[in-house]
Amino acid sequence: MTRILGRQGADWWRGAVIYQIYPRSFMDANGDGIGDLKGVIERLDYIASLNVDAIWLSPFFTSPMKDFGYDISDYRGVDPMFGTLDDFDRLVEAAHARGLKVTIDQVLSHSSDQHAWFQESRASRDNPRADWYVWADPRPDGAPPTNWQSIFGGSAWQWDTRRCQYYLHNFLVEQPDLNFRNPEVVEAILGEVRFWLERGVDGFRLDAVNFCTHGEIRDNPPREELVEGFIGVRPDNPYGFQQHLYDKTQPENLAFLERLRALLDEYPGTTSVGEVGDDDSLGVMAEYTRGGNRLHMAYSFDLLGERHDPEFLHATLTGMEARIADGWPCWALGNHDVTRLATRWDAEGDQAKLRLYLAFLLTQRGSVCLYQGEELGLTEAELRFEQLVDPAGITFWPAYKGRDGCRTPQPWVADARHGGFSTATPWLPVPEAHLALAVDQQERDPDSLLNAYRAFLAFRRIQPALVRGEIRYHPVRDGVLCLERYHPSSQPGERLLVALNFKAEARTLPAPAVAEALVEAPALVNGRWAEGRVSLPAHGIAIARCPAEEDLAWDV
Template sequence: MTTDTSQYLGRQGADWWRGAVIYQIYPRSFLDANGDGIGDLQGVIERLDYIASLNVDAIWLSPFFTSPMLDFGYDVSDYRDVDPMFGTLEDFDRLVEAAHARGLKVTIDQVLSHTSDQHPWFAESRQSRDNPRADWYVWADPRPDGAPPTNWQAIFGGSAWQWDTRRCQYYLHNFLVEQPDLNFQNPAVVEAILGEVRFWLERGVDGFRLDAVNFCTHGELQDNPPREEIAEGFIGVRPDNPYGYQQHIHDKTQPENLIFLERLRALLDEYPGTTSVGEVGDDDSLGVMAEYSQGGKRLHMAYSFDLLGERHDPEYLRGILTEMEARIGDGWPCWALGNHDVTRLATRWGAEGNDAALRLYLAFLLTQRGSICLYQGEELGLTEAELTFEQLVDPAGITFWPAYKGRDGCRTPMPWQADARHGGFSTGTPWLPVPDAHLELAVDQQEPQEDSLLNASRAFLAFRRRHPALVKGDIAYHPVRDEVLCLERRHPASAPGERLLVALNFADEPRELPAPHDACALDDAPAMVNGQWQSGTLTLPAHGIAIARCTTDSEEASWDV
């Protein structure tokens, strides 16, 4: 099916993505419509009204392609079809049509750097060294002693090289053994991958989230040097994982990757109103985010894991954001506080049962300059599920247990109805259990409560949408004082020019700060914005939020904290 995407550009035009809020759906865990225990595309269709009610701009669907599911869809064996467990291509077409009818854009995952070892391309490539696709993957001879060509490590543990007895060579896999890396130095591979992307553009998708996009090309086959210090970062950078012991200077984030990204962007530019957001995992992820999104010739935007770790003190957060602003130039960031790869925000940032803190973190995310990804269940305050080893299915969790328990705890099913079987997710046995602790946070429990986190999220998202300064405006940060993060958002093009002051109290006790005398609270601010501006003083409750408007050209509008 070919869809004219121009009719779906929406209220913000072709650059709708700039400042958009994208709701991430993990289809396996969203809603199961056929009772087999696994969420599906029909389940997403049935909950599109709920998604639209959140006041988000787009959805991002994690992989639903044909796959052996060893990495739950990130091991693709057919880029152009829907895995039967999720439905059919016709279901996908209906989803796109239904989402567009509700004003929602549709973005989908694309896993470009590697395929499943069950993909026909790899099945042919491994047969011999001289077949038509022999050079479609990264193959290399062993060292003289039979050892792998380099010391490169795979994120999921062990060497990144796997011996293949058919070719008597090693192939590269940066993730699972069953996820061989494509050879982007081969022009035929690039053309084939661009063809797979075009297939979905022709079906009417509005954009792509690009998985591990800095892994598409590799450098010279040389050993990586050791890392001087092992610090938490991208999924594999942990003391329990050998991947974290190296500086990854040869196996990813190569200059040649930029050439591919420019080809990809040129393709997207053929379809007005489409977009791309790249996932970046690197030691200098902020620099890569900037480089990958600058100049209008590569990605539209990029995100990293810098806000997806455990540290969240305001000094750290301000440091990340100000560095990004200093480096990104005309590029565009995308920010998230949670996704399908990291511990749930409420648990990771110590806010379990603390609605005030969760509202603060939501306000923090939604007042930053950039586009936003909101992971399913964050609007409910879902916590990390505690699972036993026997309940795990994530290969990373199984490999590194107990030091690392994997990603299953953030992937458990959405709770829709507290009193229904399995929280209303499925009439069958879910692929992962629904924690009892999640039932009291179910959608049907929060819907009727005016002050619930769900309704507070809706209200703040609607508030953000109404203010151009928050969506596309410039940003400036003030020094952190007494654990209060202060920033300004300006949008001089709006009428009249809008200047907003934002203060976020990360302390668990009240704070009082000096404030501009002409700062005045906004009449349309949602209830969760609870700071008080009076006579040059700002009073914030514990984990309080304050937003005020100032006259842009006022001499009294300086915020000298």
């Protein structure tokens, strides 16, 4: 299949906006209550209308669905509930025809326990794949080899009576960890990646990429204080009680990432974005993307928690800029693992806040992932225990209600059955509150959040400074986050100045006297620049053009 490089050439990913699709919940084309690849094809015109650059498909591979596709039993197969390989090929072709790149999830650190590799590995200690997974003998008293904990609760080690050994599973017991210290495993995994490259995909989102290698088989030390952030690090989950020194984020992982990057470089125009969960996730993001021979970009959970005050955001972003050097970040405010943005950042029904958050995300340096439904302002669904299907929610209820609340189906038509997602009862219910936010309702309203996303994304595309430019942050003052963006292709000396008011009260601050409002900015950019001042309404947004020198001082 021919790969089309498109508007920005081989490095199209740098500054790209990637729309994440959770296929189970996007669109059901065959009427079984579960979204599928044909459903995605039906809605590609909608996705293209958002003015995004690419799609990211969460797993659609053959799977027992213990973790809804993140437990893969055949890396090269499409699970029948989602369609066929022919459907996937048609999706790639149809997306490319609309100028959209296609990136897909790759779950490399672990497989399903139903994968043929694991079935052979567990059969004996001396078969050809005996060392393809992480096996270890018990302690003298029969206890697990170490105190390592699974993110989904309990020990990360599971006893297997066939081999009379334990195997490692950082996630569900049905998700055994592959042994990346075995060169044959690395070659096999790279072969699975190559299969999809040959089918024309443009990139990969790499699930839990810092889990691919483990360290010494020894106990993790206890954590002195709980630091929340990565999924699983919560007071109700013993996973968060340890310093994870030996079970993930090992130096040996860098060698694998370099092998993976070398493979991707054989296919010009392809890219990778790694998911990183670690106490020092910003440091890992920087390390995994610096130098041009590892990942193209990475994202972490730093902006996927509840904190969103401007001081925290400023510290996170400046901390990344201080460490990443020539690396490249990818930022997200939501995904399939965390509470919906509108609920998590206290913006349910608050259009001004939701517009502020989209402007904040889309003015940072780096690439961006948008999770389906963010453009509609969808809130977290409140589900009863008997409606849950997520194993994490079922295990940790009621302290943690799991991830089902952010995975409910996309509402397309307000007055249609199940919001137009399916003609059958969906695998998760469509909340009544989401019907008023359905696509058909927002498309006919020029002032809707959906149309604000479209307008700002179209505006961003024509601003080189916002897509690929350098960034400089100024101190937060009175709840206003201020920054500059600059790109060499802009007019000589020209910068964009951005002011974002995170307070519920209007703010007026000093600004460069030469700042001029951008006439091409969309309506949600509602701040005013005049006579050396910038005036912002509550949760307001201001963007100006400033023909300034390199040492511009913005005294705010």
